Amino acid sequence: LVVVIDFGGQYSQLIARRIREESVYCEIHPYTISVEKIQELSPKAIILSGGPSSVYLDESPDIDSEIFELGIPVLGICYGMQIMAKKSGGKVVRAEKREYGKALFEVLNGNHLTEGLSGELLVWMSHGDSVEELPPGFKVMGKTDNTPVAGIFNPQKQLYGVQFHLEVLHTPKGQEMLNNFLFEIAELSSDWTMDSYIDETVNSIKKEVGDRNAICGLSGGIDSTVAAVLVQQAIGDNLTCIFVNHGLLRKDEENQVLELFREKFDVKVVYVDARERFLSKLKGVTDPEQKRKIIGEEFIRVFEEEARKIGDVDFLVQGTLYTDVVESGTETASVIKSHHNVGGLPEKMELSLIEPLNSLFKDEVRQVAKELEMPKEVVWRHPFPGPGLAIRVLGEVTEDKLSILKEADAVVADELKKVGLYHDIWQLFTVLPDIKTVGVKGDERSYDYPIILRAVNSQDGMTADWYRFSNDVLESLSNRVVNEVEGVNRLVYDITSKPPATIEWE
Ligand code: XMP
Numbered sequence: 321l322v323v324v325i326d327f328g329g330q331y332s333q334l335i336a337r338r339i340r341e342e343s344v345y346c347e348i349h350p351y352t353i354s355v356e357k358i359q360e361l362s363p364k365a366i367i368l369s370g371g372p373s374s375v376y377l378d379e380s381p382d383i384d385s386e387i388f389e390l391g392i393p394v395l396g397i398c399y400g401m402q403i404m405a406k407k408s409g410g411k412v413v414r415a416e417k418r419e420y421g422k423a424l425f426e427v428l429n430g431n432h433l434t435e436g437l438s439g440e441l442l443v444w445m446s447h448g449d450s451v452e453e454l455p456p457g458f459k460v461m462g463k464t465d466n467t468p469v470a471g472i473f474n475p476q477k478q479l480y481g482v483q484f485h486l487e488v489l490h491t492p493k494g495q496e497m498l499n500n501f502l503f504e505i506a507e508l509s510s511d512w513t514m515d516s517y518i519d520e521t522v523n524s525i526k527k528e529v530g531d532r533n534a535i536c537g538l539s540g541g542i543d544s545t546v547a548a549v550l551v552q553q554a555i556g557d558n559l560t561c562i563f564v565n566h567g568l569l570r571k572d573e574e575n576q577v578l579e580l581f582r583e584k585f586d587v588k589v590v591y592v593d594a595r596e597r598f599l600s601k602l603k604g605v606t607d608p609e610q611k612r613k614i615i616g617e618e619f620i621r622v623f624e625e626e627a628r629k630i631g632d633v634d635f636l637v638q639g640t641l642y643t644d645v646v647e648s649g650t651e652t653a654s655v656i657k658s659h660h661n662v663g664g665l666p667e668k669m670e671l672s673l674i675e676p677l678n679s680l681f682k683d684e685v686r687q688v689a690k691e692l693e694m695p696k697e698v699v700w701r702h703p704f705p706g707p708g709l710a711i712r713v714l715g716e717v718t719e720d721k722l723s724i725l726k727e728a729d730a731v732v733a734d735e736l737k738k739v740g741l742y743h744d745i746w747q748l749f750t751v752l753p754d755i756k757t758v759g760v761k762g763d764e765r766s767y768d769y770p771i772i773l774r775a776v777n778s779q780d781g782m783t784a785d786w787y788r789f790s791n792d793v794l795e796s797l798s799n800r801v802v803n804e805v806e807g808v809n810r811l812v813y814d815i816t817s818k819p820p821a822t823i824e825w826e
Pocket residue numbers: 612644647657658659660661703704705706707747781782818821822823824825
């Protein structure tokens with residue numbers, strides 16, 4: 321295990337991914353983690369992330385200096401290096417020259433981190449502070465034109481710090497340095513595979529649940545399906561899946577999901593038609609966060625009712641991903657939006673949560689699904705958010721708007737399947753805004769809704785790029801949506817990446 325301590329830097333996720341890509345397990349924890357907790361986790365290495373603050377400010381994120389005395393190798397990156405320097409007795413000051421972007425790093429003293437790398441190294445810098453005085457026991461690793469101390473190390477204590485971001489692709493040899501840290505310095509091995517993840521997860525669920533009962537909120541998407549199968553492997557028939565139709569599903573989705581489960585999976589599924597109660601709770605509500613919270617809470621209430629019907633149920637299984645946890649706000653990351661199954665949860669709940677995937681990214685869940693030999697249609701299904709079409713009907717959700725959106729969504733998916741692009745795209749959907757526009761259909765004025773098309777490619781949903789369709793495909797999509805969907809007279813294509821936009825519109 322590697323523990324990444326997060327100081328609120330924008331690249332903390334990326335550090336974690338780079339480690340996992342080397343088949344080494346890692347967890348991100350906020351900088352408020354205690355030394356005792358770290359000892360309990362007993363990591364073989366610690367990485368301190370970058371962060372937006374300055375270590376010499378009173379309110380800046382701090383850490384117990386004990387961390388550097390545990391005998392565990394530590395790598396500090398940017399803010400992480402500065403805090404390592406300060407806590408070890410060095411001095412950090414505001415730099416004379418700030419340094420952003422590319423720089424050349426010249427290695428001054430031989431060390432294990434840059435072993436095997438020769439010449440000046442291209443690195444990516446983003447800092448306004450610098451180490452002015454080295455802490456005792458430390459040596460300068462290297463310098464750049466603007467930064468005389470751009471890297472430090474203490475070979476006795478196995479402490480390494482770099483001012484640049486070795487986790488970004490703009491530091492071409494960054495992965496080699498990281499590998500030196502993981503495999504040479506910390507002596508970790510690449511043995512974290514999805515196979516081992518499955519075994520460990522199934523065993524720990526077995527231990528936690530024992531012979532008690534659990535229910536699982538099932539949506540038919542890959543996350544909840546994988547979560548359900550893992551828990552089923554652990555506790556067998558003591559698991560009941562609950563599939564809630566909240567009226568915010570895509571066209572015919574409930575039938576497709578139920579059929580899939582009946583045919584391909586050996587799990588108990590209870591279908592709950594909750595369309596009316598969700599829609600009546602959403603009546604008149606226009607604020608996106610409020611919609612998410614209402615849906616999150618209502619899901620839980622339905623699950624609790626179903627649990628009472630089954631009797632003697634203690635656990636609720638959810639397919640929450642790491643991404644959902646991070647975007648819903650952690651101690652160090654701010655709230656982007658409340659994912660229905662995290663930030664949208666009510667404060668009081670009767671059931672304890674089991675979230676077997678909450679440390680995985682989406683592409684890792686797909687790997688688990690492949691290991692579990694799930695059907696392709698599940699593995700490559702486009703992500704669909706728990707709050708469903710409620711966050712794609714902008715403003716108030718009504719039956720009329722939902723039926724327009726369902727139709728538009730079905731037409732777009734059908735066309736892209738026909739032209740063979742559907743599986744080329746990571747996520748594809750339509751959005752119905754709360755405005756109408758003027759058009760002319762068959763010599764008559766129309767005053768109808770526009771439909772927004774969103775298609776993106778992504779690895780894990782944390783960042784995304786809009787999909788480049790050919791003009792021919794855009795034309796056929798536009799013709800079909802406007803001709804086939806009643807109440808729509810325009811198709812608009814969203815050409816914004818994430819960031820600065822998010823994938824969903826609400
Ligand atoms: P955003 O809009 O945050 O979306 O860029 C990132 C990915 O997460 C999905 N998403 C959700 N999934 N519950 C979910 O299960 C939610 O509340 C939720 N909100 C967004 C979104 O569809 C995209 O794939």
